[in-house]
Amino acid sequence: MSNEPNQARATAPVSARTVLSSDDIDRALTRIAHEIIEANKGTKDLVLLGIPSRGFPLAQRLARRIAATEPGLDPASITGQLDITMYRDDLRRSTTRTPVPTLLPAGGIDDKVVVLVDDVLYSGRTIRAALDALADFGRPRIVRLAVLVDRGHRELPIRADHVGKNLPTATTEKVRVHLAEVDGANENEVLIEARA
Numbered sequence: 107m108s109n110e111p112n113q114a115r116a117t118a119p120v121s122a123r124t125v126l127s128s129d130d131i132d133r134a135l136t137r138i139a140h141e142i143i144e145a146n147k148g149t150k151d152l153v154l155l156g157i158p159s160r161g162f163p164l165a166q167r168l169a170r171r172i173a174a175t176e177p178g179l180d181p182a183s184i185t186g187q188l189d190i191t192m193y194r195d196d197l198r199r200s201t202t203r204t205p206v207p208t209l210l211p212a213g214g215i216d217d218k219v220v221v222l223v224d225d226v227l228y229s230g231r232t233i234r235a236a237l238d239a240l241a242d243f244g245r246p247r248i249v250r251l252a253v254l255v256d257r258g259h260r261e262l263p264i265r266a267d268h269v270g271k272n273l274p275t276a277t278t279e280k281v282r283v284h285l286a287e288v289d290g291a292n293e294n295e296v297l298i299e300a301r302a
């Protein structure tokens with residue numbers, strides 16, 4: 107993302123290694139879904155909000171796993187998408203990003219247990235923006251954070267409650283998450299790209 111050092115943005119990757127396969131991602135999401143249900147003591151009041159672009163399909167995948175434990179629960183009824191574009195703290199210095207719609211479940215987020223879902227946690231600035239965005243839509247009872255990958259290098263006091271994989275990285279590296287819903291059929295993997 108745009109908070110990474112200029113050096114990492116300006117140079118092309120010289121190598122890429124797969125750190126999570128499609129099966130690894132599936133297993134991590136199944137575990138996180140169970141963790142979310144356990145932390146919430148069930149599915150009551152749960153709302154999963156994905157942060158575009160890849161947080162949304164991850165939220166949908168988690169919601170399907172969570173809904174499968176509760177007969178009659180429609181995964182779509184607990185899933186939404188939270189756009190953070192206008193809440194970023196680098197709006198003036200980054201390239202223009204097009205906002206996407208924020209889509210909330212019909213029950214809204216007031217007094218709900220909202221789980222923010224994203225693919226990568228790095229500086230924490232995206233999640234800081236998400237917390238600001240959330241406040242414009244209501245007042246959840248609890249906000250938690252689930253990420254597929256925590257790569258470290260936090261710049262703000264933000265941590266994830268549910269982590270698929272902790273990946274120690276160098277700031278010169280880039281974590282790339284490929285998901286079929288965004289990147290095309292059969293593209294389900296996490297890579298670390300290294301630069302010279």
Ligand SMILES: O=P(O)(O)OC[C@H]1O[C@H](OP(=O)(O)OP(=O)(O)O)[C@H](O)[C@@H]1O
Nearest residue numbers: 107158159160226227228229230231232
């Ligand atoms: O913790 P941070 O330093 O904020 O970095 C993490 C964010 O960076 C990536 O998004 P990006 O801004 O690249 O947009 P994308 O999801 O559309 O690729 C990733 O999907 C996270 O949302």
Ligand SMILES: O=c1cc[nH]c(=O)[nH]1
Nearest residue numbers: 107226228279280281
């Ligand atoms: O490596 C990184 C850093 C931020 N966001 C990503 O998606 N990957």
